[in-house]
Amino acid sequence: MSSDAARDLAAWIPRLVKVWRAQRKAPPPRDGRHQHHGHQHKARRPDPRDAAPSDTLTPHELREVGAGVKQLSHGLTRERELAGAHYMDNPRLLGAYLLFYWPVSYMQSRGALSELGRPRSVLDLGSGPGPLAFAAMDAGATSVIAADRSKPALELAKQLAIEAQESLGTREWSPEKPIPEGKFDLVTMGHVVNELYHGDLALRAQLLEKILARIDKNGTLLVMEPALRDTTRALLKVRDVLVGQGYAVRAPCLFRGNCPALVKETDWCHADRPWKMPPLVEAIASEAGLHKESLKMAYAAFAPKGDAWSTLPEGRHFRIVSEALEGKGRQRFMGCGPEGRVGLAMQTKHETEKNRLFFKAMRGDVIKVDLTEPRGDGLALTDASTVEIVANAGRPFPKLP
Ligand SMILES: C[S@@+](CC[C@H](N)C(=O)[O-])C[C@H]1O[C@@H](n2cnc3c(N)ncnc32)[C@H](O)[C@@H]1O
Incomplete structure (x- = not known):
């Protein structure tokens, strides 16, 4: 994993912690939505927790986040009862996502983006609090929009942008709504496609085709999924539908036919990159009883219609x-x-x-x-x-x- 990406992530950690602490202190939303807390720092009384370190958690905080991560991990990877549910609207789970899964998704996407050209105009669909959106920004994108159905998640993405002094557009989006306006040279979808349409792969492929129609020539749709057997195989099947419709895959596939990993029911194909977890992530992983010593992910980068597969060198x-x-x-x-x-x-x-x-x-x-x-x-x-x-x-x- 590139040291640039690791350095960039290290700069995000205190921002994540700060935004997490602020959302945790925010009064409960009255109308079920999160409030904008742009001026809350002026109004509140000093809080002893302000003495807490800026890039790690106190033992009390760690217990709280660890419990949330445990619940998310169970619900998104083991039993999968949370997949497709509105877990981002639960402040405790959203907070746990922000401090643990955000850095993981950020590094995963930096690892996939490094295989593609420099992005410029980017749309991050199913962004949550924006790890892929900010990864694209750090990889050089000049205009980035994060889109999700969860308002609280988008609010956190906005707060992170303020902390980083970056400009980020946000849109409410879900697949039955129109795709945010414009053309993009990169659309990212991190760990979201597997949550859509109750597993209907034909509908997922149709959605990806609609999105690909909004991507400029030489641009890319990057889909990243959990590296579980079922979520990976589902992505590979959708890949086959798109390849069958004439779309090229920019990465990781060199084979242009139907994915050979689908032949045997027990096979799947995913990436697995070593990384050095930031101490915050390591502490949360250990509190939640998880091992995240490598970054496993399934991904596919699709080219828009008309763009050819890359010409490979001799050999x-x-x-x-x-x-x-x-x-x-x-x-x-x-x-x-x-x-x-x-x-x-x-x-x-x-x-x-x-x-x-x-x-x-x-x-x-x-x-x-x-x-x-x-x-x-x-x-x-x-x-x-x-x-x-x-x-x-x-x-x-x-x-x-
Ligand atoms: C596992 S999170 C991924 C967040 C981020 N992209 C990442 O990779 O870390 C899945 C995201 O998909 C969003 N999502 C799930 N179903 C959705 C739907 N039907 N419409 C819009 N967003 C949806 C959730 O709100 C959540 O933010």
């Missing part, structure tokens, strides 16, 4: 789509490239100067291999083989113009 390329599967005396990966999903294996005794990078490759990297031998339904690398890492995970492939 046999594979994206590594599994972890390193180490066996006795050998290493194996699943690779996915223009020829499909293929097992790649090499015995350690065959390591040479020209192929040793095979043992350094990581999920998400794109490798170029030559002089392999067919073995079963995959490829064996031998001491004659050559291996190059042509793009590290999170870097564009092929290179951007």
Whole structure:
């Protein structure tokens, strides 16, 4: 994960904590909506909690957030009873989202955006409190709109923009409403598509097509989803519908047909990037009993109609789509490239100067291999083989113009 993104995230942490503390102190909304608390700092009496550190939580705060994160984690990943529910309108859960999932989504999206060109005009749909919107801003976007059905979540996004002295547009949006006006060169949808239409994939694909019609040439629709088996497979199925309608995928797919990870019911395909959790996130994870030591996500970046798949350079390329599967005396990966999903294996005794990078490759990297031998339904690398890492995970492939 890029150190720029990590540095940018570190600057967000005190803003998240400050905005969280302010929303926590806000009086309960009278009409079920959150109030604008632009001037509350002038009016209130000094509060002992103001002495609390700006980028970590007090033990009391940590317990409160940890309990909210536990509930969200259970409801969004385990039992999934919260998926599609209005959890962002519950201040406790929204607060827990802000302090724990926001940094995670922010870093996930920086990791996907780094594979694409610099965004300019951006729409973040299902934004919640805006981690993807602000990630796009930090990646260079000049105009960003966050859109969600939850007013309290949009209010927090506004407060964060004020803290960061950035300008952010907000719109109320849900799929039955029109897409916010304008054309965009990037539309992001983070962890929201899986919450729509009670699982109806045809409706999800139709929505994505409508959104793609609002994307400029050379622009991108980035869909990011939880890396669970079901949510990932659902995204891959929607990808297949769009590919079948003639849309190109900019990342991560190098294969232009139906996704080969869908052939076996037990397979799925996701990214998994190492990251160093900020201390705040680490403390909340441990309080909630979660392990978030890597950033797992499923994602697909679609090109608008008429934009072609990228032309790949000469040679046999594979994206590594599994972890390193180490066996006795050998290493194996699943690779996915223009020829499909293929097992790649090499015995350690065959390591040479020209192929040793095979043992350094990581999920998400794109490798170029030559002089392999067919073995079963995959490829064996031998001491004659050559291996190059042509793009590290999170870097564009092929290179951007
Ligand atoms: C898991 S959160 C993701 C927030 C943020 N995009 C991220 O990646 O961290 C899902 C968001 O989708 C929004 N959402 C869910 N169903 C929606 C719907 N039918 N219309 C609009 N937004 C919806 C929720 O309000 C919530 O903000």
